[in-house]
């Protein structure tokens with residue numbers, strides 16, 4: 584049913600809109616002598632779209648990976664509504680770390696699809712293997728999601744037979760199939776040819792409009808303008824400025840923000 588939303592129980596319907604879904608406080612992370620995150624605070628409310636911008640190397644990806652449990656910060660806390668709650672300064676419980684990974688799903692810059700699996704096999708892998716969803720149910724849900732992004736006819740082909748934009752849309756479907764409370768996008772269009780960027784951003788914007796909660800790292804300022812509730816500008820491992828897209832793009836307060844925006848606008 585192409586008119587049905589891309590919703591799922593774990594997504595927009597998971598709780599009251601506006602409730603604080605994720606609270607990160609004082610996240611810090613170093614790689615050797617390099618301090619990559621310096622006391623990052625982040626609040627994400629249910630239904631909200633937070634866009635992270637900033638120069639290359641400023642720590643944006645490391646923030647996303649920390650939220651998803653792919654990176655373990657050296658200090659700080661991450662708390663999800665209804666759990667888990669992690670304190671990186673103390674002893675981490677394995678079950679909390681695993682729960683953290685379960686709450687969000689990441690869409691990477693490169694799609695990261697399994698090359699030897701078909702589109703359908705890629706999408707049902709997580710639900711079947713990780714969440715123990717019955718195969719028939721996982722297939723039905725995967726087909727509904729693929730149909731919604733216009734790729735049902737590609738269900739039995741392999742990733743190499745798809746365009747970059749189609750691969751990325753499958754990557755998004757694969758994340759949705761996990762029914763996370765939070766979607767994380769790490770420069771989802773930066774590896775695409777320019778003419779393929781629009782399709783992928785349209786899908787992400789539709790998800791935002793349907794109430795999915797997301798944190799998006801992107802250089803696509805027109806997307807940020809259209810979709811973001813809040814824009815955070817990062818530089819050198821700190822959040823320099825946070826405001827509405829309107830405020831950020833027309834009236835940035837900090838010199839570093841202005842310099843960055845002047846360079847990419």
Ligand code: ADP
Nearest residue numbers: 614617619637638639640641642643644645646
């Ligand atoms: P951004 O997403 O803003 O480009 P990243 O979070 O990817 O920034 O990287 C921030 C800094 O951390 C960069 O200097 C990068 O080289 C460094 N970095 C990221 N991951 C690692 C790692 N696993 N080991 C060492 N340095 C890393």
